[in-house]
Amino acid sequence: MTGGRVPLGIMSVPSTTSRPAAANSVWPRLEPLLPQVTKPIQYVGGELGAVVKEWDAATVRWALMYPDAYEVGLPNQGVQILYEVLNELPDVLAERTYAVWPDLEKLMRAHGVPQFTVDAHRPVRDFDLFGVSFATELGYTNLLTAIDLAGIPLLAADRTDADPVLVAGGHAAFNPEPIADFIDAAVLGDGEEAVLEITGIVRQWKAEGCPGGRDELLLRLARTESVYVPRFYDVDYLPDGRIQRVVPNRADVPFRVHKRTTMDLDAWPYPKKPLVPLAETVHERYAVEIFRGCTRGCRFCQAGMITRPVRERSITTVGQMVQQGLEFSGFHEVGLLSLSSADHSEIGDMCSGLAEQYQGTNVSLSLPSTRVDAFNIELAQELSRNGRRTGLTFAPEGGSERIRKVINKMVSKDDLIRTVVTAYTNGWRQVKLYFMCGLPTETDDDVLEIADMAHEVIRAGRAATGSKDIRCTVSIGGFVPKPHTPFQWAAMQRPEVIDHRLRLLKQAINADRSLGRAIGYRYHDGEPSLIEGLLSRGDRRVGAVIRRVWEKGGRFDGWSEHFSYQRWVDAAAEVLPDFGVDLDWYTTRERDELEVLPWDHLDSGLDKDWLWQDWQDALSEYEQDDCRWTPCFDCGVCPAMDTEIQIGPTGRKLLPLTPVNGLKLPTGAQQ
Amino acid sequence: MAFSQGFTPHPKISYASAAPTGVASEAEYLEIGLREAVDPEQLRVALDAALSSGLDVLDAVVASGTSLPDRIEASHWRIELPQVEPEVLAKAVDAFTAADEVLVERMTKQGRRTFDARAAVVSLDVSASSATPSGAPAVPCAILELVVRQVTPSVRPDDVLSGFRVVAGLEPPVAPKVIRLAQGTLTAQGAIVDPLDAERDGATIGGR
Numbered sequence: 003m004t005g006g007r008v009p010l011g012i013m014s015v016p017s018t019t020s021r022p023a024a025a026n027s028v029w030p031r032l033e034p035l036l037p038q039v040t041k042p043i044q045y046v047g048g049e050l051g052a053v054v055k056e057w058d059a060a061t062v063r064w065a066l067m068y069p070d071a072y073e074v075g076l077p078n079q080g081v082q083i084l085y086e087v088l089n090e091l092p093d094v095l096a097e098r099t100y101a102v103w104p105d106l107e108k109l110m111r112a113h114g115v116p117q118f119t120v121d122a123h124r125p126v127r128d129f130d131l132f133g134v135s136f137a138t139e140l141g142y143t144n145l146l147t148a149i150d151l152a153g154i155p156l157l158a159a160d161r162t163d164a165d166p167v168l169v170a171g172g173h174a175a176f177n178p179e180p181i182a183d184f185i186d187a188a189v190l191g192d193g194e195e196a197v198l199e200i201t202g203i204v205r206q207w208k209a210e211g212c213p214g215g216r217d218e219l220l221l222r223l224a225r226t227e228s229v230y231v232p233r234f235y236d237v238d239y240l241p242d243g244r245i246q247r248v249v250p251n252r253a254d255v256p257f258r259v260h261k262r263t264t265m266d267l268d269a270w271p272y273p274k275k276p277l278v279p280l281a282e283t284v285h286e287r288y289a290v291e292i293f294r295g296c297t298r299g300c301r302f303c304q305a306g307m308i309t310r311p312v313r314e315r316s317i318t319t320v321g322q323m324v325q326q327g328l329e330f331s332g333f334h335e336v337g338l339l340s341l342s343s344a345d346h347s348e349i350g351d352m353c354s355g356l357a358e359q360y361q362g363t364n365v366s367l368s369l370p371s372t373r374v375d376a377f378n379i380e381l382a383q384e385l386s387r388n389g390r391r392t393g394l395t396f397a398p399e400g401g402s403e404r405i406r407k408v409i410n411k412m413v414s415k416d417d418l419i420r421t422v423v424t425a426y427t428n429g430w431r432q433v434k435l436y437f438m439c440g441l442p443t444e445t446d447d448d449v450l451e452i453a454d455m456a457h458e459v460i461r462a463g464r465a466a467t468g469s470k471d472i473r474c475t476v477s478i479g480g481f482v483p484k485p486h487t488p489f490q491w492a493a494m495q496r497p498e499v500i501d502h503r504l505r506l507l508k509q510a511i512n513a514d515r516s517l518g519r520a521i522g523y524r525y526h527d528g529e530p531s532l533i534e535g536l537l538s539r540g541d542r543r544v545g546a547v548i549r550r551v552w553e554k555g556g557r558f559d560g561w562s563e564h565f566s567y568q569r570w571v572d573a574a575a576e577v578l579p580d581f582g583v584d585l586d587w588y589t590t591r592e593r594d595e596l597e598v599l600p601w602d603h604l605d606s607g608l609d610k611d612w613l614w615q616d617w618q619d620a621l622s623e624y625e626q627d628d629c630r631w632t633p634c635f636d637c638g639v640c641p642a643m644d645t646e647i648q649i650g651p652t653g654r655k656l657l658p659l660t661p662v663n664g665l666k667l668p669t670g671a672q673q
Numbered sequence: 674m675a676f677s678q679g680f681t682p683h684p685k686i687s688y689a690s691a692a693p694t695g696v697a698s699e700a701e702y703l704e705i706g707l708r709e710a711v712d713p714e715q716l717r718v719a720l721d722a723a724l725s726s727g728l729d730v731l732d733a734v735v736a737s738g739t740s741l742p743d744r745i746e747a748s749h750w751r752i753e754l755p756q757v758e759p760e761v762l763a764k765a766v767d768a769f770t771a772a773d774e775v776l777v778e779r780m781t782k783q784g785r786r787t788f789d790a791r792a793a794v795v796s797l798d799v800s801a802s803s804a805t806p807s808g809a810p811a812v813p814c815a816i817l818e819l820v821v822r823q824v825t826p827s828v829r830p831d832d833v834l835s836g837f838r839v840v841a842g843l844e845p846p847v848a849p850k851v852i853r854l855a856q857g858t859l860t861a862q863g864a865i866v867d868p869l870d871a872e873r874d875g876a877t878i879g880g881r
Binding site: 034036037038042043046047048049050052280332364665666667668 | 676682716728848
């Protein structure tokens with residue numbers, strides 16, 4: 003070995019006996035199955051940051067699930083935050099569970115092993131609460147697998163006091179109607195305080211000796227007006243299939259259920275002890291949310307609509323979280339996350355301060371941003387001081403100026419080209435441009451303009467750098483109209499039309515062979531988007547489709563190798579005609595102003611009249627400013643939720659870090 | 674922790690003949706490069722604290738002399754074969770030992786390969802179930818103690834079991850449990866010597 007480094011031989015002896023199984027652990031039955039499945043490490047648990055508590059010492063026990071494979075689910079911020087917040091309470095225990103792959107599912111069924119947590123391998127059915135976080139609707143079939151494997155009745159109506167209360171959360175919970183029959187409750191909005199309130203209600207109810215059983219507990223949850231219990235609401239339909247009304251079917255249940263908003267992010271600096279996976283996962287980094295909410299007003303963006311108002315985490319809290327998070331975890335990458343990170347009022351000082359603090363170390367910083375402007379490049383330059391300029395992403399989202407007015411993404415073609423050229427001249431060789439296809443009012447020409455833009459980017463980039471060694475990748479996602487957005491009324495485009503436009507675009511990009519060679523092209527077929535559209539704007543009747551697909555073997559619908567369009571089409575054709583509707587009715591049909599939407603009784607704070615007005619503005623190609631720097635435009639959230647925009651700057655700066663030398667030794671007993 | 678130079682720096686860490694997935698081990702060795710000198714015992718404590726329970730770091734020494742891979746000549750495995758009569762296993766072992774060469778197949782990263790599983794095997798001992806470490810119930814359980822030389826392609830316990838299938842038609846009815854007990858240099862008598870002994874200078878570290 004060379005260079006003054008001290009090589010060490012380390013002998014590590016994994017003991018086969020040192021892991022005492024919890025009393026209700028399924029580990030002895032699970033372990034023999036693991037050599038027979040792919041990537042068994044994902045089911046073992048024991049990660050740095052994981053917590054195993056004594057079962058009997060806890061009064062309220064949560065099983066938390068991200069309904070996708072471990073490699074996708076583990077890095078999920080939402081689950082990690084709730085896991086930590088709950089486990090900080092002395093009398094509360096939270097463990098994690100993920101979707102098992104079909105190979106293990108088969109073995110678990112054959113050997114009678116139930117859905118288990120990875121922490122102490124306890125059966126999910128033993129817990130008081132089963133919280134499932136849905137970032138996307140494509141996890142619904144995995145939810146059914148988990149419920150069924152857990153030995154919990156699929157239908158909420160069939161469950162007894164022996165079953166956990168299944169609570170759905172995450173962005174998809176803003177319209178939980180398609181899974182209303184399978185869940186007991188849904189929480190809209192920020193989870194930090196909501197899980198504590200639910201925990202408090204369960205604790206109290208158990209302390210009283212569980213009066214009134216499950217029904218009483220659900221009623222107490224519903225009375226908070228921020229927990230939606232679908233069974234307490236009846237949905238009536240009109241003869242033409244539309245919803246007539248959604249009304250409570252018992253007293254003291256609110257007509258509308260409101261979303262939760264955590265106002266002071268500095269008071270909730272989680273995750274403090276991020277989970278460090280033993281298996282490979284999609285993100286291996288310390289992620290810190292630098293703000294929540296977004297008022298840019300992109301009309302397709304559900305996240306931007308349902309997480310209002312903007313609430314910033316201060317530069318000093320972010321700095322402290324990064325320092326502690328890295329020290330705890332040993333990660334080498336930091337992600338400064340939010341819906342549009344370059345918009346943080348202190349982002350410049352934050353990036354230069356962190357870059358300064360970690361200069362000369364192996365820590366790399368990243369900043370996802372959808373902004374298309376020079377400032378974005380300035381930040382990226384700051385963050386890539388160590389010399390790695392791998393790729394930059396810009397998201398114009400729409401190909402033509404006209405369609406960008408429809409979706410309210412205010413960037414001109416000239417700005418875009420100028421920005422990308424600036425990136426090239428500053429040393430970036432690879433730029434990714436993100437667009438959507440299938441947007442409302444979109445024509446073939448709108449999509450074909452993407453090719454012009456890409457050509458011009460390469461042409462201008464070559465001229466500015468004098469080099470042929472620059473590339474751009476055009477990446478296209480399918481538009482899916484989402485609840486609580488101005489596009490919630492919009493018709494989806496048929497997959498054939500989408501696929502045709504994508505083919506035309508490919509031809510147009512390659513029409514100029516010299517330029518085309520420098521342009522990469524990535525896209526998704528239209529079919530999965532249509533199914534996502536069915537699920538995102540579905541009502542309770544869609545639950546029957548989900549169940550049918552699941553019974554026919556549907557699993558992991560977010561994975562192209564597992565997703566079957568035909569299975570969804572067949573299930574819809576089998577189930578929906580009984581209700582007088584069909585797949586098209588849910589997807590390619592435009593709704594009118596007065597139609598009762600399945601999620602109207604769920605309050606995201608957005609005023610429905612404002613959403614409709616914004617939809618009309620979209621159709622007339624009228625843009626809407628951001629209320630952070632222009633006057634309030636009355637979207638309704640702040641007054642309805644009693645919240646306000648919280649932005650800096652605080653004027654503080656990040657101080658240089660005192661370098662931590664030597665080893666991080668455990669202080670006292672490790673948990 | 675030291676990192677490699679270059680566009681994407683990697684931590685300097687290398688594993689010597691890591692056990693295959695799904696196999697228990699009491700003796701894995703790895704080598705890491707550090708940026709500065711640290712006390713090996715403190716390093717051991719720090720690493721052990723960061724790893725999950727069951728992955729226990731028992732010892733650390735400052736490397737000197739020959740490289741770690743050069744010190745790993747052989748591996749000692751214990752293979753429990755539940756529901757296999759010891760006499761049946763003994764017959765398979767005899768047939769295997771008697772053969773000059775036992776060709777087996779395995780999927781490797783380079784595709785399906787055929788290689789000899791016999792030559793690398795130093796010793797094979799069969800014992801009966803009474804000593805079953807994992808406390809299996811009252812079914813027969815044969816136990817195989819296997820010492821195998823580190824060669825390329827490596828001959829793993831499952832390759833030796835494949836060899837038993839080839840020479841004696843032995844098919845274990847349930848999945849065998851495999852534990853690696855030791856690795857190290859091989860003495861003329863066929864014993865395995867701890868590869869870190871050289872650095873220990875005879876001192877007792879970690880209660881050994």
